[in-house]
Amino acid sequence: MLTNPRSDRVKAVRSLQKRSVRQRTGRFCVEGPQGVREAVRHAPARVRDVYLTPEAAARYADDIVAPARAERLWVHEVSPEVLAAMAESEAPQGVLAVVDDVPATLAQVLAGRPRLLVLLTHVRDPGNAGTVIRGADAAGADAVLVSDASVDVLSPKVVRSTAGSLFHLPVVTDLDVATTLASLREHGVRTLAADGAGPSDLTEVDLTAPHCWVMGNEAWGLPEETTALCDDVVRVPIHGHAESLNLAMAATICLYASAGVLRPGPTAR
Known part of the structure; x- marks a missing residue:
């Protein structure tokens, strides 16, 4: 479990709130169970990492965790403090994913x-x-x-x-x-x-x-x-x-x- 809200990984995820970082890395954050669930279901190849608190991992075991692991995605349990440090929202509901931007034309x-x-x-x-x-x-x-x-x-x-x-x-x-x-x-x-x-x-x-x-x-x-x-x-x-x-x-x-x-x-x- 990731427990250090000051770690480099947490800072890297948090930095995706900045447009310049999103443009440079080609990645963005999805916060909340509904958005993450749809990303895992409909765009699994684009999902880099899924982060969940223990409570959220138990709550969304069937509709997020299991499908993500079936797609061999990286699923990480994190403390509530880490999730809060990563997210822009004050109430991210314990779920966040980092996703690749694949622009349409x-x-x-x-x-x-x-x-x-x-x-x-x-x-x-x-x-x-x-x-x-x-x-x-x-x-x-x-x-x-x-x-x-x-x-x-x-x-x-x-x-x-x-x-x-x-x-x-x-x-x-x-x-x-x-x-x-x-x-x-x-x-x-x-x-x-x-x-x-x-x-x-x-x-x-x-x-x-x-x-x-x-x-x-x-x-x-x-x-x-x-x-x-x-x-x-x-x-x-x-x-x-x-x-x-x-x-x-x-x-x-x-x-x-x-x-x-x-x-x-x-x-x-």
Whole structure:
């Protein structure tokens, strides 16, 4: 068992909270049982080490420890003090993993002939970014695209907010918005800017063709130069007295509207 919170190993794991260290090492941390479980299940080749307190090792023996050992991953028991020293969260729930970053590319995504995508432009809030990734996963999107001016999706807060969805679908980062929109158009993917003042209503827009929802910054939305590059500008109708919807909520509504068209459920009898 690892018991020294000042050891070099603990310091190395802790240093992954810094973006510069993540970029240099090509690794990042996943905190909490849900994220670690999904990493072990869906991306075991990327998992470098799994750390658990004795209590967590007993609690998650079947859904984390056993699958990790079956994949011949390094599983380490650590004291609660060591786990706390490694983690960014104040309540890491006794589980943490170090995972390799294997970046996806836009070319790879487009080669798969995607039908549903979402592009985050200048999104700065970690919780919003993580929630959109989770919502895109739930809606069956083919990938999430993230602009170069957005939050680092491998930061601890974003990773936690994805609740493991980060390991379920490609997330392409550091994209130039204008270049990305042009590439999508060249590959037959319509670009739909989500904007509360858009001329098209979500309930009326055609979602049958492959398309990408383009979401803007939490505070100022999408600039005119970006909406001008999109095929349509779509508003989510508000029927009550709410002034607006936050980014993550609007993105989820748009993605599920698309999912309802692209992946309709069984016909009722």
